[in-house]
Amino acid sequence: MFFQHIYDKSLAQGSYLIGCQATGEAIVIDAKRDVDTYLDVAKQNGLRITHVTETHIHADFLSGTRELAALTGATMYLSDEGGPDWQYQFAHEGLRGGNVIRVGNLSLEVIHTPGHTPESISFLLRDHPATDEPIMLFTGDFVFVGDIGRPDLLEKAAGLAGTQDIGAHQLFQSLTKFSSLPPYVQVWPGHGAGSACGKALGAVPSTTVGYERIRNWAFRFENDERGFTDYLLAGQPEPPKYFAMMKTLNKVDRPLLTEVPRHPKLTADQFLAAYRGGTRIIDARPKALHASGAIPGSLGIENNSSFSTWVGWLVGYDEQIVLVADDGQVEDLTRKLMRIGMDNILGYVSSVDDLGLPLETRKLIDIDTFRTLLGRDDVQVVDVRSASEYAAGHIPGAVNLFVGTLADHLDELDRGKQLVIHCQSGARAAIAQSVLAANGFKDVQNFSGGMEAWRRQPVPNSAE
Template sequence: MILEQFYLQCLSHASYLVGDEATGRAIIVDPRRDVDEYLADAQRDGLRIEGVVNTHFHADFVSGHLELAAATGAWIGFGEAAETDYPIRRLRHGERISLGAVEIEVLSTPGHTWESVSLLVRDGAEPIAVLTGDSLFIGDVGRPDLANLGGSTNTDLARAMYGTIHKTLLTLPDHVQVMPAHGAGSSCGKNLSAALVSTIGEQRLSNPAVQPMTEDDFVALITAGQPAVPGYFSTDADLNRRVHTLFDSTKTVPALTDAELRDVLSGAGAFVIDTRAPEEFAVGHLAGSVNVGLGGRFAETCGMVADIGDPILAITNPGQEQEALLRLSRIGYDNVIGVYDTSPGESGSAFPASLSEFVEHTDRVTVAELADLLEQNSITLLDVRNLGERESGYIAGSLHIPLAELARRASEVPDGRPVVVHCQSGWRSSVAASLLRAQGHSATTDLLGGYAAWSETMAATPGSETAEE
């Protein structure tokens, strides 16, 4: 048996190759859109990819099933309830996919979505691992509120998940490895572990969401406190149901000259994403640009601030152009019209003097400066963390709008006074502050070090009463 996990840190996404070394037959499970690594590893191991299974319609990325089918002629498999624009193999509960001595048993595991399946990998008769998709995570279970089908509700899906966990997955032997489609950081659940592999026995003991409880208690647990949903999730879930343009790994976009960049900035319609670190961005950036650094959850965050149809201009450090294009393409954002490399000249500026009229800088606020501003009651303080983060502590008087909701809720930020944004560490706050400035809240900055720096400083300050639990 060959069982290989591919993990993409920036999307917290795991995909799998399952093969039989003796027969040379293999399938790929939950592939990302850039499929060259799967093809290369299959060739290395002498495997022929004959099937591609998606455990469900993914919402956080565009799956690579169409690309793999085009490259290999493989069939595409989904759970029985799936409806698509392309031919699929409908996978029914209890069905066996034989690769030789290695067999894959299909388990119907609705709850995250109705069509969700898990795949129990057997070596001969022995169950070895279960690929759980977004049903059973390590440390949690999948949320039920991303992609309802028909007239069902989140509660209906949550009740289905209760059955999936207690009547299907927890009935497997304790030694069976649990290999989900996502890890820590994913918006598909709220308490996902950084571990990439566990066992049924370990989850039975340590996973809070699968402990003995009533169905009503389970429903209440998994429908509360979920992270805000990035705006592009519904778009990608729909894309994965449809025939769409295949990913092209050879695609390039124009590298703009200074003059061409000036022309784009003087026109209208381009959404400018600056992929540099927040520290570099603050020193000097194009007015109206939104800072989504490649060092963070780049693709998912771009999907929170830009629409899939927006023509995008990417500002990058030299050598990072293709990485930005690839990561945007993984969520279906193929409409990049150009890239511009920032190469600091003798002045130290990332942009030449010929573009100075378009360049601005921001002074990020320290904890001490924020404390003074709050004392003076002279600002609006905006917290863009997720609900679960805020529940562990927040700054008194702060307005709460999760980053994933800010683009559509920016009108809730009061006009007429400066805004200071904070997140947990200072990366998302730079995204949020730049987005607000681009939408007209010009007097907006953010907190260096985020809530982590604030709470650490306040804890060391005798008599401080600025955080609420």
């Protein structure tokens, strides 16, 4: 048996290529959209991708299942569980609990594990030449390392009222199926630490059924569904706005993108025409460069592992995009954006200095300066972290306006006061600073050390 875990750090998303080396057949589970990765792995190992499948209709990334099927001729095997409202709206081989997919000498048994979504399924793998006992379970967003999938995304991200309590009940029941499996079975989930699909995902890539029964919080409530539900729903991170679009695009027939696009480098005139026409400018340079000279109105989102998530929070799918980035980063940025369906990229520029525009600067302050501003009537301190982070500890007097929804709450800011913003370590505050500048708040000071610096050197006699 051939096995490879393919992990996308930008969305903390795991996919899998599993092959039968005797027959050369292979299956991909939960493919990301830039599918050349799987084609390369298969070719390098003498395999043909003959089957593609996924664990559920994803909300956090645009699945590459259909792109892979189009390029390879592989059969798509997708869940037909969950009822009429949870069906894929394009041709596929339907799966229900108890069905078995055969890939050469391998088999994958389908287990219906609803809760995160009604149609969610898991795959129990057997490598028959070695043993007829199960060896691996691919859980998607059902069971993670140290956590389980959240049932509130359909309600919070897609607006489907009443679904979170139903989902919590289904998850509670699905866990009994998980618990009945042999403790040695390896568990390979669809996400790791950093994903918004749970609140306490572990950083290691895999686990076992037995280990999760010992350490995963969800199994402390085996006889207490009410306690389980209350704990499950409390403190979940805010779902990014783009999740609703992903649920739709992963369900319906949509245009396919079977290769990574190459975007042109724009001339100054081309850039200015787009800029004056209202194109969204995303500055992906390091936040210090953006602070030292930013195109007015541009959104400063540094190219790091959270880049696509913040673009998905702050940019609409109907907006055309121009990137500001070094030549060598454009392909990486393109891949990150295509994984969430952000395909409307006009091109890029690598420098802001030759565009003929006056540049703005962003003011950064250290903790000593920040201390002098605390407690003043003419200063408003804004914490742009999540609500759960704020609740766990914050600077006295700071108000909480999450960066992802900051533009929707500008009326809660006092334009007559000096605004000082901060986050945990500076990255989100830099994004917030650009959001505020684009909305007319030009004199915003960024306490860039954030809570990390505050906790190292708190103001004397203050309490969180």
